[in-house]
């Protein structure tokens with residue numbers, strides 16, 4: 165298995181399959197009364213988060229603890245020496261000097277995990293870097309899609325909304341295309357990146373025309389913090405033209421599912437009642453995030469390319 169996970173491009177389709185297959189075992193661990201296995205006993209995982217996070221930070225922490233690793237959580241806030249001017253590099257080397265085995269990093273700058281991986285011996289996992297990538301989100305999304313469809317091959321997935329600022333869109337589109345799915349990016353022209361040719365996706369500016377063709381409708385968060393760029397006239401206008409409401413859900417295939425990476429803006433990109441429909445599998449994405457991150461930590465720190473069945477654990 166790879167040492168660092170910085171981009172979804174690093175994983176071959178067979179490595180992605182291995183991560184998903186291994187996650188099946190850990191999904192089962194999450195259903196037990198005692199949700200813990202001793203696989204990473206004695207290893208240390210550091211969560212280094214310079215940007216807000218609920219799902220990714222907590223699920224990595226839970227994943228590491230369920231594997232019996234020691235976990236340090238570090239946020240670049242007023243309580244750390246970053247507030248005294250310590251650099252990112254010195255912070256990284258300080259963690260390395262304490263002997264951490266893996267650093268899970270979220271940073272507002274694209275490329276920060278790549279830089280970190282050159283400074284430390286530990287494995288580095290990208291938990292979201294600027295508008296660049298969020299590879300573990302892509303893996304948990306593939307896992308969740310796989311629970312509903314027998315194959316990725318030929319599956320039609322629409323990623324809807326603020327593609328321009330979305331690291332999730334980049335990682336998910338790349339992962340899905342790698343696995344044989346057809347991806348359409350859907351949104352207002354101002355929120356579609358200008359250089360989209362290399363993505364291998366289709367583009368549509370007409371949500372209602374695309375909806376009946378999709379197996380998966382993947383909604384992106386409208387990044388309210390970027391509204392000062394005036395890329396959409398208002399959130400109300402966005403909801404009117406691009407939000408998924410009940411009327412638009414009725415245009416979808418009966419078996420099609422709705423996904424969202426969270427956090428959601430109910431009433432903007434997704435109507436409040438639509439988020440709670442049975443075909444909205446957003447809570448499953450969160451549940452699966454723990455198992456998929458356990459699988460990754462296990463494969464990267466513990467087992468190479470061997471599944472839990474092949475590695476006897478005490």
Ligand code: CP
Pocket residue numbers: 216217218219220221292301425426427
């Ligand atoms: N999906 C996701 O990255 O959520 P958080 O920002 O809460 O981690």
